[in-house]
Structure formats: structure tokens, C-alpha cells
């Protein structure tokens with residue numbers, strides 16, 4: 001009987017278990033997770049804080065997942081060392097585990113840069129885990145003044161969750177705009193206006209120089225008094241286990257298309273890895289949930305002796321923020337990069353689609369989001385634009401312009 | 416497994432399937448009462464451009480991107496049918512962002528809504544198929560089409 005070790009019980013770890021079980025119903029699976037909670041959708045922590053979901057509904061594959069799949073699940077324990085030669089793992093409680101195949105699905109950790117006086121702040125939080133959300137839920141009151149450092153996806157989702165408790169929220173970002181990694185200035189301004197209308201203060205192009213207890217002194221000279229501080233500047237992939245074992249690590253853990261690392265019988269999946277960006281061909285960390293599930297599944301199948309391939313992904317996001325919903329995907333090219341942008345007004349918003357070299361490469365949508373997946377598929381599958389009336393699809397997403405043969409294949413049989 | 420397929424050349428574009436779908440999932444006994452004056456949220460819809468028309472609904476993909484992408488685990492595969500637990504769904508619409516067929520859409524409450532082959536409502540078999548006046552929609556087993 002084969003012995004499997006899964007390090008991390010996030011989405012990549014769960015899909016790895018499902019992948020293994022789709023090939024090998026009998027092997028022994030041990031899942032070790034540093035967090036006290038596992039098997040939940042990490043993006044749900046803001047919805048939990050907001051009160052739109054609860055701990056029971058948050059269970060990703062149901063409370064009985066480990067039992068149903070015959071998995072020994074160890075929580076609150078981490079793997080501190082992997083030895084690819086003896087095929088053993090050392091756990092933080094001193095146990096030594098042997099494995100035939102292991103998957104590193106360790107995700108990422110919040111990145112907190114050194115900031116002067118941070119240790120003088122009494123209530124400082126990250127926003128990565130259910131435990132973080134619970135701690136914030138406990139700490140926040142309707143009078144709380146909240147300061148969030150970081151106006152990216154995690155910072156804004158945290159603001160949304162906290163907004164159900166208090167409206168005294170200030171978001172600070174060093175960049176001149178919120179969501180600077182997924183939006184362009186004009187679309188970010190729409191989000192900023194929306195947040196300000198809701199009463200959220202934004203301090204952009206600024207950063208905290210120093211903390212003095214409940215006060216932040218900004219680089220601009222401004223001071224902000226707060227009760228709760230959330231640092232949501234960014235995340236770093238947890239690559240240590242593989243690196244220390246001698247495995248190849250770039251921006252994230254390097255794997256082949258079977259999700260195997262450079263070390264024998266050690267696989268990796270999810271936020272801790274780097275993947276090929278289908279549009280740019282660059283390798284980088286695609287820290288999004290769909291990527292974690294696909295990679296985890298592929299790793300699991302291969303660990304169990306099956307054959308599966310993951311050949312890359314694209315950044316993409318569907319995000320609601322206090323009633324404003326936006327979707328983004330891929331890469332944005334302007335004329336200066338040899339690309340072209342197509343802008344359309346839609347009901348309650350706009351859509352902007354980007355093309356380059358005869359392919360759709362990315363989009364930003366707000367307002368009407370219906371059937372956006374048709375665009376996402378065009379990017380991911382690199383469908384050439386020259387063979388279709390693409391402006392018709394750009395105006396109105398449908399399968400009509402792809403022609404009868406395409407539809408016969410995609411709608412006329414099993415897919 | 417049996418799925419819903421549309422024979423494009425027979426589709427009249429009459430939109431009856433959309434009404435039958437909305438009615439089947441309304442939980443009401445009377446069609447006029449269920450639909451009159453209301454915004455409908457059918458899980459099948461007609462695509463048309465004046466030359467061709469056909470209905471599209473969930474393909475119940477064998478390796479569904481929506482299930483892999485759902486942030487809450489609300490989407491799952493039950494014996495081949497791609498199902499949604501709307502109570503678990505948080506309305507993030509990641510499934511809308513990834514479905515290559517445009518077959519998921521938000522429902523009246525913001526939670527995602529998609530075809531479940533009428534296996535969970537009182538019909539027990541797809542109402543769109545039953546009600547298609549020209550027999551354009553069928554519910555049958557088919558192999559993958561290779562070109």
C-alpha cells in the first residue's frame with residue numbers, strides 16, 4: 001500500500017487528495033496542516049467576517065471529507081523538514097513520517113515588511129486565515145477605527161468584511177490607486193469613488209513611516225489614529241521545505257507539467273508554486289484558487305501513478321466590493337506594447353478587452369458581467385481572432401461567431 | 416450520462432424553453448402566476464443573430480472548470496451532474512468568469528444559478544426538453560464529437 005503525504009490542507013491539498021483517490025482508492029494518505037482549520041475556501045474569510053457565510057457552510061468539501069476519503073488529518077502541526085533521500089518528513093511535534101510520494105501544498109504567508117514601531121501596536125492583524133477573521137470579529141466593535149495597510153484584493157476584501165461592523169475604515173496604499181495589480185487607473189478610480197461614497201477613507205500614494213501605539217505617522221506627514229491595524233501588503237509563497245531539501249525554487253517552487261518538483265517523489269501545488277502564464281509565457285506565482293485546485297488535482301493523479309498535465313494558467317479574478325462587482329483576466333496591452341484595447345459601454349459599467357498578435361489577451365469588466373467565461377476561454381485557449389467576427393463577440397459574448405463546427409463539437413457532444 | 420442537447424437546425428428561437436425552465440424552477444404550480452410580470456432567471460437561453468438560433472445550457476462538463484474554480488465548494492459533481500448548493504454560494508461569480516459556455520448566471524438573490532437537469536425540482540427530467548414544440552432539444556447520451 002502506497003503512503004502519501006500532503007503538506008497543507010488548503011484548496012491545493014484537498015484537490016490533491018481527490019486526485020489521488022480518483023486513481024488509488026486504497027493508499028494511505030496523511031495530511032499535515034499547520035493551521036488549526038483546513039478544508040475551507042480561503043477567500044471566504046471576508047464573507048465570514050461580513051456574516052454572509054458561517055463556519056459550517058464554509059467547509060469546502062464537507063465536514064466528513066477526511067473520513068470519507070480515508071485520510072489521517074493532523075491539524076496545528078507543521079512539516080519542518082523533508083528528506084527526499086530517506087523519503088521521510090519531520091513534523092513539528094517530533095514525529096517522523098515515511099512517504100512514497102509527497103505533495104507540498106503550503107500556500108503563502110502574509111508579507112509584513114519591517115515597519116518602525118509595529119511592535120508598539122496593540123491590535124495588529126493579518127488577513128489570511130479563518131483564525132485571523134475570527135480574531136478580527138472578536139476585536140471589532142461599531143466604534144472601532146480600522147487602519148488597513150494595503151489596497152489590493154486582500155486589503156479591500158478585509159475592508160468589506162469589517163464594513164458590516166464599523167464604517168470607520170481607512171485604507172492606505174503606496175500605489176497611486178487601489179487594486180493596482182489588476183486594474184488600470186481609470187477603472188481603479190471607479191472603485192475608489194465607490195469606496196469613498198461608502199464612507200471608506202483612502203490614502204493613496206502614501207505609506208506608514210512609523211507606528212506609535214495607536215497612531216500611524218505617514219510619509220506624507222499625515223497621522224492616523226486607529227484601534228485596529230490590518231497589514232495586507234502582500235503574500236510570499238511558502239517555498240522553504242523544498243528549498244531546504246535542495247529543490248529548485250524560483251519565484252515559487254519550480255515544477256514540471258506533472259507538478260513534480262526537481263526532487264524525486266516530491267510534488268507541489270497551489271500558491272507555493274510558480275506556473276507558466278499562458279499569455280505572456282513568463283513563469284510566476286498565480287496565487288488564485290482555481291490554479292490551486294487544478295494543480296492539486298494533477299499532482300494527486302500523478303502521485304498515484306496516473307497521468308495528468310497542468311500546462312499553465314492566467315491571472316483572473318471575480319470580485320465584489322460593497323456592491324460593485326468587477327472581473328479581470330489576463331494581460332493588458334496598449335498600443336505602445338503593440339496591442340489594442342476595445343472599450344464598450346455596458347449596462348451600469350463598461351468592458352475593456354485587450355488584444356495582441358491576433359489573440360484576446362485580457363479584459364477588465366464592471367457592470368454587466370454576464371457570460372464573461374466566453375472571453376476567459378478565448379484567452380486561455382488562445383483562439384485566433386482572425387478566423388471569427390471577434391468584434392461581435394466583444395460586443396455581446398456568445399458562441400455564434402465561432403461557427404457551426406465549433407458549436408457541433410462544444411455543444412453537440414460530451415465535453 | 417444523459418445530457419441536454421440542442422439540434423440547431425430545428426430550433427425556432429421561440430424562447431419557450433426559457434419560460435419552461437423558469438417555471439420548473441419556480442416551485443409554483445401555476446405558470447402564469449409563476450412568471451407574469453416577474454424578472455425571469457432561466458438556466459437555458461437562446462443565442463440568435465437573425466440567421467442561426469439555438470439554446471445553450473450547462474454542458475455538465477466531465478472536468479468542469481466551474482467546480483475547480485468555485486471559492487466556496489458550492490459547485491460539485493453528483494453522479495455526473497454538476498450541482499450547486501445555493502446556500503453555500505457567496506455570489507462571487509468566479510463560476511461566471513470561467514464557464515466557457517456562459518452557462519452560469521447570478522439568480523435573483525445574487526447566488527449563482529445553473530441547470531441541474533431538473534433532477535432536483537419536481538420535474539425529475541429537463542422541462543426544456545419536454546416543452547420544446549419542435550423537438551429541437553433532446554435529453555440523451557452522446558459521445559464526444561471529434562473534428
Ligand SMILES: Cc1cc2nc3c(=O)[nH]c(=O)nc-3n(C[C@H](O)[C@H](O)[C@H](O)COP(=O)(O)OP(=O)(O)OC[C@H]3O[C@@H](n4cnc5c(N)ncnc54)[C@H](O)[C@@H]3O)c2cc1C
Nearest residue numbers: 008010011012034035042043078079107270271287288289
Ligand atoms: C482574503 C483573501 C481573498 C482571496 N480571494 C480570492 C478570490 O476571490 N479568488 C481567488 O481565486 N483567490 C482568492 N484568494 C487566493 C486563494 O485563497 C489562494 O489562491 C488559495 O487559497 C491557494 O490555496 P493553496 O492550497 O495553495 O494554499 P493555502 O490555502 O494557503 O493553504 C496552505 C495551507 O498549508 C499550511 N502550511 C503551510 N506550511 C506548512 C507546513 N510546513 N506544514 C504544514 N502545513 C503548512 C497552511 O497553514 C495552510 O493551511 C484570496 C486569498 C485571501 C487571503
Ligand code: SF4
Nearest residue numbers: 473474476479481514
Ligand atoms: S457551468 Fe459551465 S463549466 Fe460548469 S459544468 Fe456547466 S458548462 Fe461546464
Ligand code: SF4
Nearest residue numbers: 485504505507508510
Ligand atoms: S458564485 Fe457561488 S457557485 Fe459561483 S464560484 Fe462563487 S461561490 Fe461558487
